[in-house]
Amino acid sequence: MTDALCLSAGDDVANLLGDVRAGDTIRLRPDGTTLVAAGDIPCHHKIALRALAPGAVVTRNGIAIGTATCAIAAGAHVHIHNLRSLRARPASQKDIRS
Amino acid sequence: MPSSIPQTSAPTALSGYRRGDGRIGCRAHLLVLNATGLTDRIARRIAAAVPGTVLTSYPYGMGVLGPDADAARRALRGLANHPNTGAVLLLSADRSRLDEVAEALDPARPFEALALDSADHDALRLTALGTAAAMRLRRAASRQARDAVTPAALCVALECGLSDPTSGIAANPLIGHVADRIVDAGGTVILGETLEWLGVEDQLARRARTPEIARRITEAVTRREALAVANGVDLLGLNPNRRNIEEGLTTIEEKASGSVAKSGSRPIEGVLDYAEAPPRPGLWLMDGPSYTPESVTGMVAAGAQVALFSTGSGNSYASALCPTLKISANARTVAALDTQIDIDASALMGGQDAAAMAGPVLDEIAAVFGGALTWGEVTDEGNEVISRYGEAL
Numbered sequence: 157m158t159d160a161l162c163l164s165a166g167d168d169v170a171n172l173l174g175d176v177r178a179g180d181t182i183r184l185r186p187d188g189t190t191l192v193a194a195g196d197i198p199c200h201h202k203i204a205l206r207a208l209a210p211g212a213v214v215t216r217n218g219i220a221i222g223t224a225t226c227a228i229a230a231g232a233h234v235h236i237h238n239l240r241s242l243r244a245r246p247a248s249q250k251d252i253r254s
Numbered sequence: 255m256p257s258s259i260p261q262t263s264a265p266t267a268l269s270g271y272r273r274g275d276g277r278i279g280c281r282a283h284l285l286v287l288n289a290t291g292l293t294d295r296i297a298r299r300i301a302a303a304v305p306g307t308v309l310t311s312y313p314y315g316m317g318v319l320g321p322d323a324d325a326a327r328r329a330l331r332g333l334a335n336h337p338n339t340g341a342v343l344l345l346s347a348d349r350s351r352l353d354e355v356a357e358a359l360d361p362a363r364p365f366e367a368l369a370l371d372s373a374d375h376d377a378l379r380l381t382a383l384g385t386a387a388a389m390r391l392r393r394a395a396s397r398q399a400r401d402a403v404t405p406a407a408l409c410v411a412l413e414c415g416l417s418d419p420t421s422g423i424a425a426n427p428l429i430g431h432v433a434d435r436i437v438d439a440g441g442t443v444i445l446g447e448t449l450e451w452l453g454v455e456d457q458l459a460r461r462a463r464t465p466e467i468a469r470r471i472t473e474a475v476t477r478r479e480a481l482a483v484a485n486g487v488d489l490l491g492l493n494p495n496r497r498n499i500e501e502g503l504t505t506i507e508e509k510a511s512g513s514v515a516k517s518g519s520r521p522i523e524g525v526l527d528y529a530e531a532p533p534r535p536g537l538w539l540m541d542g543p544s545y546t547p548e549s550v551t552g553m554v555a556a557g558a559q560v561a562l563f564s565t566g567s568g569n570s571y572a573s574a575l576c577p578t579l580k581i582s583a584n585a586r587t588v589a590a591l592d593t594q595i596d597i598d599a600s601a602l603m604g605g606q607d608a609a610a611m612a613g614p615v616l617d618e619i620a621a622v623f624g625g626a627l628t629w630g631e632v633t634d635e636g637n638e639v640i641s642r643y644g645e646a647l
Contacts, residue, residue, distance in 0.1 A: 239505065244482045
């Protein structure tokens with residue numbers, strides 16, 4: 157079992173403390189609840205703690221870190237393929253903000 | 255205090271070099287300070303010929319304009335007068351640039367100044383004159399001695415480079431606890447890298463001493479954000495950079511939220527310009543670039559005697575003038591970079607209390623003041639890189 161750190165209650169993502177494979181069980185610190193990885197995720201990367209809709213603002217450690225660019229399943233890897241910054245976007249790229 | 259952290263005890267006893275302006279150094283380096291590109295090679299030859307010399311070279315000329323001219327003047331004066339500078343050899347193509355730095359020098363600081371016309375514009379003769387001068391100055395600097403000093407004398411630069419998620423989760427909060435203890439003891443800390451306040455600027459602004467300071471914080475961030483947008487730059491890949499992304503950081507807001515943890519929890523006294531010295535103790539922000547060499551040099555020129563520098567996957571940069579303590583909470587990095595990382599904070603990822611580790615970090619700062627070398631000093635990786643804003647005439 158691999159631990160993941162949920163930095164602030166209510167966060168949408170947690171950081172893994174080891175490499176995980178799809179199907180592995182993850183135990184969240186500090187509250188001890190578990191979830192199952194929906195894919196392979198490298199150590200220290202983020203795992204979704206709940207299903208996130210396209211355009212949803214994603215929070216980590218209590219702050220908005222970007223928006224989901226597509227539907228993200230609970231247990232999925234959250235990274236540059238499905239999360240984009242809310243800020244400093246050239247005008248041509250603002251269309252994916254919703 | 256906008257903090258749940260209790261007021262802390264002072265750091266352990268320190269010793270350092272008392273300077274004429276009242277500041278305290280942890281080193282008595284001979285600084286070879288070159289102010290123009292034309293004399294860069296001469297300065298490098300002199301520094302190579304005199305062991306133990308710190309070289310800083312500003313590679314541009316007198317045609318830099320506006321904010322560049324101001325920043326260059328502040329940086330050159332700040333480095334010449336730096337508390338870790340025991341003696342200084344100033345070099346320049348033009349005598350006017352020498353005078354500009356020399357007139358601001360602490361009169362107690364041993365110094366010599368040479369321009370190309372000191373040697374009829376002969377580079378080799380200036381090298382010979384400068385080498386002899388540097389040797390005299392090095393001997394003078396070596397005769398300075400340390401005294402007992404108070405922790406209120408501390409001025410510490412807070413930096414992170416090649417961050418990964420362990421930086422924001424563990425190493426930067428550790429630096430934040432140390433920063434709080436230094437501020438509580440009457441000392442000074444400086445946080446730079448304006449772009450890494452982006453997304454958390456409102457949190458920082460709430461800690462500002464006055465509404466005017468809060469406004470400067472948010473304006474500094476939105477100005478850099480607008481600069482990126484105006485230049486068509488997508489921050490993804492630049493900040494966070496490719497290595498940050500490989501290690502698990504995704505957006506600038508995420509990186510920034512970890513980065514500003516280095517500032518701790520105390521009130522923000524103001525926003526400094528690049529290389530501007532803080533006018534009084536406390537926590538200061540510096541509006542500056544995020545690229546590590548430029549960022550660190552801005553804080554060193556402002557007077558930081560020591561830098562606390564967190565890294566995720568390892569960053570070899572160190573200041574030459576300001577001993578730079580590398581801190582990592584990534585166990586793989588600590589194991590792999592055994593001649594780069596000074597402080598192993600990886601136990602924090604296992605749940606150890608960051609506040610409890612602040613004491614050992616302060617002890618390490620005290621050791622450096624007493625003469626202990628950082629890895630950056632042992633490996634001689636140190637350098638200073640003065641930032642630029644725009645075009646020159």
